[in-house]
Amino acid sequence: MCLLCNSTSESRDHLYFDCPFSWGIWSVLASRCDLNPERVWSRVMNQLLDLTMDRLKDT
Numbered sequence: 647m648c649l650l651c652n653s654t655s656e657s658r659d660h661l662y663f664d665c666p667f668s669w670g671i672w673s674v675l676a677s678r679c680d681l682n683p684e685r686v687w688s689r690v691m692n693q694l695l696d697l698t699m700d701r702l703k704d705t
Protein backbone atom coordinates (compact mmCIF):
# COMPACT_ATOMS: atom_id res chain seq x y z
CA MET A 647 0.00 0.00 0.00
CA CYS A 648 1.09 3.56 -0.63
CA LEU A 649 2.37 4.99 2.64
CA LEU A 650 1.39 8.52 1.62
CA CYS A 651 -2.31 8.02 0.95
CA ASN A 652 -2.89 4.45 2.14
CA SER A 653 -5.47 3.95 -0.59
CA THR A 654 -3.83 1.88 -3.33
CA SER A 655 -0.76 -0.17 -4.11
CA GLU A 656 2.56 1.54 -4.72
CA SER A 657 3.84 1.86 -8.24
CA ARG A 658 6.11 4.34 -9.98
CA ASP A 659 3.23 6.13 -11.64
CA HIS A 660 1.17 6.20 -8.46
CA LEU A 661 3.99 7.52 -6.28
CA TYR A 662 4.91 10.29 -8.70
CA PHE A 663 1.64 11.31 -10.33
CA ASP A 664 -1.48 9.54 -9.12
CA CYS A 665 -1.04 9.85 -5.37
CA PRO A 666 -2.93 12.96 -4.20
CA PHE A 667 -0.11 13.83 -1.78
CA SER A 668 2.74 13.70 -4.29
CA TRP A 669 0.60 15.21 -7.07
CA GLY A 670 0.03 18.25 -4.87
CA ILE A 671 3.77 18.72 -4.52
CA TRP A 672 4.59 17.99 -8.17
CA SER A 673 1.91 20.28 -9.57
CA VAL A 674 3.19 23.23 -7.50
CA LEU A 675 6.83 22.47 -8.31
CA ALA A 676 6.12 22.11 -12.03
CA SER A 677 4.22 25.38 -12.12
CA ARG A 678 7.10 27.18 -10.44
CA CYS A 679 9.41 25.78 -13.12
CA ASP A 680 7.04 27.08 -15.84
CA LEU A 681 6.06 23.52 -16.75
CA ASN A 682 2.61 22.26 -17.49
CA PRO A 683 2.35 19.50 -14.87
CA GLU A 684 2.02 16.17 -16.65
CA ARG A 685 0.86 12.88 -15.19
CA VAL A 686 2.58 10.61 -17.71
CA TRP A 687 6.10 9.47 -16.81
CA SER A 688 7.54 9.67 -20.35
CA ARG A 689 6.20 13.19 -20.90
CA VAL A 690 7.64 14.41 -17.61
CA MET A 691 11.02 12.91 -18.46
CA ASN A 692 10.95 14.70 -21.82
CA GLN A 693 10.03 17.99 -20.11
CA LEU A 694 12.94 17.64 -17.69
CA LEU A 695 15.35 16.69 -20.47
CA ASP A 696 14.25 19.76 -22.43
CA LEU A 697 15.01 21.92 -19.38
CA THR A 698 18.47 20.41 -19.16
CA MET A 699 19.10 20.87 -22.89
CA ASP A 700 17.91 24.49 -22.74
CA ARG A 701 20.28 25.14 -19.85
CA LEU A 702 23.19 23.56 -21.74
CA LYS A 703 22.46 25.72 -24.80
CA ASP A 704 22.74 28.86 -22.66
CA THR A 705 26.27 28.02 -21.44
Ligand SMILES: [Zn+2]
Pocket residue numbers: 648649650651652653654660661664665666667
Ligand atom coordinates in the same frame (compact mmCIF):
# COMPACT_ATOMS: atom_id res chain seq x y z
ZN1 LIG B 1 -0.62 7.33 -2.61
